[in-house]
Amino acid sequence: MTSYGMPYLLEDKTGKLTGSQFVDINDRLRLTLRCTARESTHATYIIYSASGSDSGKPLVALDFGPNNSLGAIAFGSGPQIPMNSFLESSPIGSAKSRKFTGSDGQQYRWSWRTTQNEEWTCTNASNHHVASYSLKVPGEPEYDHSSGCVLTIEEAYPHLAAEMLASLMIMRHIVAHNL
Template sequence: MRPLQMPYMFEDRTGRVSGSDYDDIYERMFLRVVPHSHSPAGNDSVFAIYSMGRRSTRHGDTRHLERQPSVILEFAEGAAGGLGNVQFFYPPAPSVTVPMNRYLRKTAFFGGSLSRKFQASDGREYRWEHRNTDGHEWSCMSEENYLIAHYDLRQPHMPAYGVSGNTLTVHESFAHLCIDIMASLLIMRYIAEHNL
């Protein structure tokens, strides 16, 4: 008998691309997206993703400053395409920097900007689609066309009860890709937000 697999369900506390805490409701993983503390002054388009050890319980929590970011997203506002570079940190290996346009490629030459594929750290290719699968805002599909993750916004008519209602769900067998999924989703949401 196969054990029951529980997906990672991250509550996106703010729903903003520019910064939020993503806490798994089963308290297995906590991710934080914030403006990068080492970006040049006045540059508010550089964000870092941190894997936190525990849930953030207060405003102004700065524990992430004691950690190495997992990913740095450097958006190039005003540059061609509006996208910059994504830098992944894979200790103990050196960091890897890739232009976002090369990291997230359109699925079809003349296709829309909101369907893109990326190669994850497991060497396999996945793709994001916007409002294409079962009513999800964003869906991440495997090469075999299996849904591995999805991002959903709280419907306006649904009560919030002290939570945002925005969730990123990652199926448990793909939990090792949470950082890849988060980085690629943030870029996709940025592309949609800025009509790139």
């Protein structure tokens, strides 16, 4: 893969938890989050690849339980894992800071509002910045087909993009529903 010396800047088209497209401004990566089922007992969201030969391929399934409770996550055609097992809270941390083990075997942590310009920050076990999610800058003009929110993934981590998006959506769900 070509190295540009710059992170993936995935524009979140809607900024909503109910579904969106995440498109790199340099068109290197595209992901889609889509609600596929919404019932009183659960809501299911699928993250699809929307680029290259994997276009349309389901990458991750998020199945939330009744009353917006955390449910299960599945990668590809793999088994479902409880979201609380996938995204573990630390014994002394808050629910707004959780860690997970990526498919590369490394540990990553999402934290809420730890820096001034980022709503969410993801770091690795060495505390290096891996990804972040930023809201629209106050005062920035409104644009059609854009929320102004951006998921940034450092250039060395595109292989974890679906995992980063899935774990971020769970973290945002936790905060939105005060879980």
